[in-house]
Amino acid sequence: MLTLTTLASGSSGNCTLVSDGTTHILIDAGISARRITTALKGLGIPPQDLAGVLVTHEHTDHISGLATLTRQLDFPLYASGGTAVAMGRKVPVAPERMHTFRPGECFTVGGLEVETFPTPHDAAESTGYAISAHGRKAAVVTDLGYVTHAVERGIQGAHLLLAEANYEPEWLQSGPYPYFLKARIQGERGHLSNRAGAELACLGAEAGAATVVLAHLSKENNTPQRAYDTVRSALERQGAVIGRDVCLEVAPRDCTGTTYTV
Numbered sequence: 001m002l003t004l005t006t007l008a009s010g011s012s013g014n015c016t017l018v019s020d021g022t023t024h025i026l027i028d029a030g031i032s033a034r035r036i037t038t039a040l041k042g043l044g045i046p047p048q049d050l051a052g053v054l055v056t057h058e059h060t061d062h063i064s065g066l067a068t069l070t071r072q073l074d075f076p077l078y079a080s081g082g083t084a085v086a087m088g089r090k091v092p093v094a095p096e097r098m099h100t101f102r103p104g105e106c107f108t109v110g111g112l113e114v115e116t117f118p119t120p121h122d123a124a125e126s127t128g129y130a131i132s133a134h135g136r137k138a139a140v141v142t143d144l145g146y147v148t149h150a151v152e153r154g155i156q157g158a159h160l161l162l163a164e165a166n167y168e169p170e171w172l173q174s175g176p177y178p179y180f181l182k183a184r185i186q187g188e189r190g191h192l193s194n195r196a197g198a199e200l201a202c203l204g205a206e207a208g209a210a211t212v213v214l215a216h217l218s219k220e221n222n223t224p225q226r227a228y229d230t231v232r233s234a235l236e237r238q239g240a241v242i243g244r245d246v247c248l249e250v251a252p253r254d255c256t257g258t259t260y261t262v
């Protein structure tokens with residue numbers, strides 16, 4: 001069994017629980033430690049049973065709860081070398097707790113196999129993850145400017161894909177963000193638009209994903225409905241029947257989402 005549950009997803013905080021029922025890991029800890037431990041307890045997982053936290057990159061919306069969490073609980077951290085250095089000052093941990101890797105490498109955490117792949121993002125060395133157990137696989141792909149071949153390879157064989165759909169281009173353009181921020185978000189090291197997220201979702205569905213969960217939506221430049229509609233249309237153009245061939249959902253921003261059995 002493999003399950004995935006988002007505890008928060010969006011530009012204001014990201015945290016995803018992946019579990020095989022015995023080994024429980026978090027991908028990112030971008031909400032408060034209190035919210036994380038409360039959410040874990042709500043899911044029946046004692047926080048001290050956490051087997052590790054995998055960090056995608058050092059942006060605040062992915063690590064804001066990590067410093068407190070590492071003080072409260074004794075779990076190992078996993079991050080690319082670049083991410084580890086970049087978050088070093090904000091998340092001071094003993095070197096023996098920090099396990100670094102180069103994106104592209106694989107390792108195991110308890111019963112979970114972890115594949116890593118580089119993502120193009122304006123961070124030191126951002127990483128996407130694909131987690132497998134018992135022949136089931138979930139891929140977590142957010143915070144990227146575009147879908148690279150490495151990302152495409154990373155999602156191959158994933159039964160569940162957590163895919164970024166960050167912004168609606170017209171809304172971003174006409175919105176209040178300053179020019180440099182708009183350029184950053186839309187750039188090759190920014191975020192995926194709904195249309196780009198739809199392409200990622202289609203690639204995932206082609207590669208075998210039966211569940212696509214849209215994630216990391218912008219609060220200002222997107223809505224769950226808009227993201228859903230854009231991705232749904234793209235999947236339907238590809239011939240998929242939503243609900244039969246692919247389950248399509250949007251991860252909630254500020255609360256624990258559905259627990260998906262992968």
Ligand SMILES: [Zn+2]
Nearest residue numbers: 011059061143
């Ligand atoms: Zn982010």
Ligand SMILES: [Zn+2]
Nearest residue numbers: 057059121143
């Ligand atoms: Zn980021």
